[in-house]
Amino acid sequence: xxxxxxxxxxxxxxxxxxxxxxxxxxxxxxxxxxxxxxxxxxxxxxxxxxxxxxxxxxxxxxxxxxxxxxxxxxxxxxxxxxxxxxxxxxxxxxxxxxxxxxxxxxxxxxxxxxxxxxxxxxxxxxxxxxxxxxxxxxxxxxxxxxxxx
Amino acid sequence: xxxxxxxxxxxxxxxxxxxxxxxxxxxxxxxxxxxxxxxxxxxxxxxxxxxxxxxxxxxxxxxxxxxxxxxxxxxxxxxxxxxxxxxxxxxxxxxxxxxxxxxxxxxxxxxxxxxxxxxxxxxxxxxxxxxxxxxxxxxxxxxxxxxxxxxxxxxxxxxxxxxxxxxxxxxxxxx
Numbered sequence: 001x002x003x004x005x006x007x008x009x010x011x012x013x014x015x016x017x018x019x020x021x022x023x024x025x026x027x028x029x030x031x032x033x034x035x036x037x038x039x040x041x042x043x044x045x046x047x048x049x050x051x052x053x054x055x056x057x058x059x060x061x062x063x064x065x066x067x068x069x070x071x072x073x074x075x076x077x078x079x080x081x082x083x084x085x086x087x088x089x090x091x092x093x094x095x096x097x098x099x100x101x102x103x104x105x106x107x108x109x110x111x112x113x114x115x116x117x118x119x120x121x122x123x124x125x126x127x128x129x130x131x132x133x134x135x136x137x138x139x140x141x142x143x144x145x146x147x148x149x
Numbered sequence: 150x151x152x153x154x155x156x157x158x159x160x161x162x163x164x165x166x167x168x169x170x171x172x173x174x175x176x177x178x179x180x181x182x183x184x185x186x187x188x189x190x191x192x193x194x195x196x197x198x199x200x201x202x203x204x205x206x207x208x209x210x211x212x213x214x215x216x217x218x219x220x221x222x223x224x225x226x227x228x229x230x231x232x233x234x235x236x237x238x239x240x241x242x243x244x245x246x247x248x249x250x251x252x253x254x255x256x257x258x259x260x261x262x263x264x265x266x267x268x269x270x271x272x273x274x275x276x277x278x279x280x281x282x283x284x285x286x287x288x289x290x291x292x293x294x295x296x297x298x299x300x301x302x303x304x305x306x307x308x309x310x311x312x313x314x315x316x317x318x319x320x321x322x323x324x
Contacts, residue, residue: 020178051224084167091168096157106172132159144159 002050003057007064010048014040019086022108022139087137094133097146107135118143195220195323205316208289211237212314215291217306221298221322226259229294231308238290238310239281245311246292247274252306255322259295276311298322 017040048061076083093104093114104110114133118124122145132144154163185194192198195218205214216230231246238244253275265277281290298304301322309315 016178017182020175020182022175081167084164085171085174088171089164089167090161092156092159092161092163132157134159134161134163 003052003060004064006048006050007061008068010044011065011068014044090137091135092132093135093141094130097128097131099127109135109141114141114143117141118145192218193220195222195225203318205318208232210234210314212308212310212316213289214308214316214318217318217320219320221304221320223298223301223322223324226295226297229296229306229308231292231294233290233292233310235281235288235290237313239283240312242280242283244279244281244290244292245276246279247276247309247311248294249274249305249307252304255298255300255304256296257299259297262293262295 049057072086076086091103091107093100093107093109099111111127114130115124115127117140118130118133121143124130124143124145129146130143131146134142134144136142154161156163188194188200190198192201195201201218201220203217203219205217207213211234213232213234214230215232216228218227221227233244233246238246250271250273261277263279266280267278269276269278277292279292298320301324304320304322305317306320307315307317
């Protein structure tokens, strides 16, 4: 019983912390985020396993984690409102060439971030070639260039 | 995907209300995390720290708990440090210090320093008996118990001298 509760609790805690930290942490893995992820996984591993290194314990934990994951996935599909909270919502950052400054500030996305994504995905050269930019739920930025629209 | 919204030519499930709610959640969440970290620094979650480290009584008492931690963590070793007025504590060449049984059920005793010569058990108490020299000693006798919390929740402890003063203390054990 303890393993199950442990796994569920750790899952929820890590999920909450990552959810609070924001989606950008996961999508764009910078050196900071990389360090953070490694350390978090190390710290939670101890709490997850406790002093029980048995195969049974590992099995129980894995099954629990995957189970919770499936539940979350089902809940996301079933209740859109839950999905919007759990997975966040996309946010338009550039609307028809117009940069929405306040949203960029709130989401801490810079114009450079958008240009970078535009270059990588579409070979876009300048800001005025971008029609739409959306901060997606995964934390990535999708760019729609003008010529394509 | 019933409520697909359009922003210009884009079909995107933007939801500013939900977005704002999520931002509030993130802000509150960050604040909570900072507070948790600060509370941890102060010792609210066990270990060292001003909120955790405590004493009972004062130095000149016959029995003085010089150091214990208010907040413990399950399985994490802790120290109970008792200081006795030697002249008053030694009787008949012995110091007889007891701890209530209920408390000892909640912890695992790792070590007592100095080692007691015998331990006597009664339904209510465990009495640790130390051979000691009688005399007008003005230095206190210090006895430490190295313990490992074995139960979560509140632990009510009571230590005392057989037939003499006693002190109570309370500890909380985090999972």
